[in-house]
Amino acid sequence: MKNIFKKRGIAIAVVAVIIALVSVITLTVNPGNSDFLSSVQNTAMRPVKNMMTSLIQSLEKIYGYMYKYDQIVEENEQLKDKVAQLEEEYRDYTAISNENEELKQLLGLTDKHSDFKLAQASIISWTASNWSSTFTISKGTNAGIELNDCVITENGYIIGQVTKIGKTTATITTLIDTSSSIGALVYASGEAAVAEGDYKLFQDGLLKLAYLPDGAQIATGDTIITSGKGGYIPQGLVIGYIEDIYSSGSGLADYASIKPAADIDSLTTVYIITDFDANN
Amino acid sequence: MLKYLGVNFRSVLKVAAYACLLFVLYILQSMIFPYFKILGTKPLIIPVAVMCLALFEGPVKAGIFGVFAGIFCDFSFNQPAIQFTVFMTVMGLAAGYLFQTVLATGFPSFCACTAVALVICALVQSFGLVFYSGADILAVLKGIILQTGYSIIFTFPIYLIVKWINRMDKD
Structure with a gap:
C-alpha cells in the first residue's frame, strides 16, 4: 500500500502541477478571460447552479411567508385603516363640496330676493301613498x-x-299633488293662468296649466312663474316649463302640461320662505 | 309571575312578535319603499299583514291588529289616523269572519282575497280623487292595478312570517 501510494502519489502531484501550469499559462496569454478549466467547470455546472439558485429563492420566499407573515398582516391592517380614513375624508369632501354649491346658489337667490327670510330644512320622509305627493x-x-x-x-x-x-316638523304638499293650485303667469307673454295638480299628469311627474285665457299664446318650453296672487307665494318664482299643449277642437290652447323646474324626486334639502315683502 | 296572573308566556311572545312585525312593515312601507318605485308606484304591505292575521288568527285578533295597522298606515300617508284606522279594522274583522265561514284557507285562495283587499284599499285611497277632483278614470284604474300588482309580490314572505308567528303558542 505504501509502495503504491509512493509511486502513484508522485504521479498525482505531477499531474496537479501540470494542470496549474496550464492555467497560469492560459491566464498569462489571455488576461481577463477565464482559464480553460474554469470555463469547462462553469459550462458543466451551469444547469446545476441554476437549479440550486432557483431552489434557494423558493426557500427564501417560503421563509419570508412564514416568518414575515405577521408583519405583512399588520401592514395590511394599517393600509386598510388608511384606505377607510381616506374614503371617509373623500365623502366629507364631497358633502362639503355639494353644500358649497348649494350655498352659492342660495347666495344668488338671496341677492336677487333680498326681502326673503328663509329657513333651511331637511326632508325626513316621503309619503308612502301613490295618490299624493307630500313629504x-x-x-x-x-x-x-x-x-x-x-x-x-x-x-x-x-x-x-x-x-x-x-312644533318640530311640517308636511309639505308639492305642486304636482292633485290638491295643489297656484296662481301662475306665462313669463314670455304675461298671461295669467292656474298651475294645478292633475292625477293623470301626476303619474308622469307633471302638473297642469289650466284656466288659460281665450287665445292664449303659449309655446312648448315657455317658462311659467308664480303670479303672487293670494299673498302666500311671492311673485316671480319659477314653477316649471311647458311640456305639451292640449288644444280643443277649435285649435286654441285648452290647457298645457308643465314639467316642474325643481327635480322633486331628488330633493334632500329645502328652503321655506317664512317672510317676504309682497309689494316687492 | 305571568303564570300567577294567568298569562301564558308564549302568548305574550306571540303578541310581541306581531308588534315587531307591524313595526318593521311600517318602516319598510314609509321609509324604504318610497325610494324603490316600480313604474312610479310604491307597494302597500301593511294590509297584507292584516289579511294574514285574518286567515290565521280569526276576526277578533285581526280586527285588533287592524286598528294598529291602520294607524301606522295613516301615519305613513301623512294623514290623520282616521281613514285607514277604521278601514283596516273593518277589513280585519270581515276577512277573519269570511275565512272562518265561507272562504277556503289555502294559499291560492288567500292570495286572491288579498288582491281583492288591496284593490279595495286603492279604491278607498282614490275615492276623493274620482268623486271630488274629477280625476281621469283610466288613470285611476292604472294606478290601482300598478299598486295592487306591486303589493301582491310581498304576500308570500309575509304569509310565511305570520304562519311562523302563529305557531309560537302551539305545541
Whole structure:
C-alpha cells in the first residue's frame, strides 16, 4: 500500500502541477478571460447552479411567508385603516363640496330676493301613498314656519307649500299633488293662468296649466312663474316649463302640461320662505 | 309571575312578535319603499299583514291588529289616523269572519282575497280623487292595478312570517 501510494502519489502531484501550469499559462496569454478549466467547470455546472439558485429563492420566499407573515398582516391592517380614513375624508369632501354649491346658489337667490327670510330644512320622509305627493321636513313652528308658507329649492324653484305644521316638523304638499293650485303667469307673454295638480299628469311627474285665457299664446318650453296672487307665494318664482299643449277642437290652447323646474324626486334639502315683502 | 296572573308566556311572545312585525312593515312601507318605485308606484304591505292575521288568527285578533295597522298606515300617508284606522279594522274583522265561514284557507285562495283587499284599499285611497277632483278614470284604474300588482309580490314572505308567528303558542 505504501509502495503504491509512493509511486502513484508522485504521479498525482505531477499531474496537479501540470494542470496549474496550464492555467497560469492560459491566464498569462489571455488576461481577463477565464482559464480553460474554469470555463469547462462553469459550462458543466451551469444547469446545476441554476437549479440550486432557483431552489434557494423558493426557500427564501417560503421563509419570508412564514416568518414575515405577521408583519405583512399588520401592514395590511394599517393600509386598510388608511384606505377607510381616506374614503371617509373623500365623502366629507364631497358633502362639503355639494353644500358649497348649494350655498352659492342660495347666495344668488338671496341677492336677487333680498326681502326673503328663509329657513333651511331637511326632508325626513316621503309619503308612502301613490295618490299624493307630500313629504315631511325637520322643522316646524319653532323655526318660524307657518301654514301655507312657500317652499323652494336653492335656485328659487318652487316645490310646494306647507299644509300641516307641528312644533318640530311640517308636511309639505308639492305642486304636482292633485290638491295643489297656484296662481301662475306665462313669463314670455304675461298671461295669467292656474298651475294645478292633475292625477293623470301626476303619474308622469307633471302638473297642469289650466284656466288659460281665450287665445292664449303659449309655446312648448315657455317658462311659467308664480303670479303672487293670494299673498302666500311671492311673485316671480319659477314653477316649471311647458311640456305639451292640449288644444280643443277649435285649435286654441285648452290647457298645457308643465314639467316642474325643481327635480322633486331628488330633493334632500329645502328652503321655506317664512317672510317676504309682497309689494316687492 | 305571568303564570300567577294567568298569562301564558308564549302568548305574550306571540303578541310581541306581531308588534315587531307591524313595526318593521311600517318602516319598510314609509321609509324604504318610497325610494324603490316600480313604474312610479310604491307597494302597500301593511294590509297584507292584516289579511294574514285574518286567515290565521280569526276576526277578533285581526280586527285588533287592524286598528294598529291602520294607524301606522295613516301615519305613513301623512294623514290623520282616521281613514285607514277604521278601514283596516273593518277589513280585519270581515276577512277573519269570511275565512272562518265561507272562504277556503289555502294559499291560492288567500292570495286572491288579498288582491281583492288591496284593490279595495286603492279604491278607498282614490275615492276623493274620482268623486271630488274629477280625476281621469283610466288613470285611476292604472294606478290601482300598478299598486295592487306591486303589493301582491310581498304576500308570500309575509304569509310565511305570520304562519311562523302563529305557531309560537302551539305545541
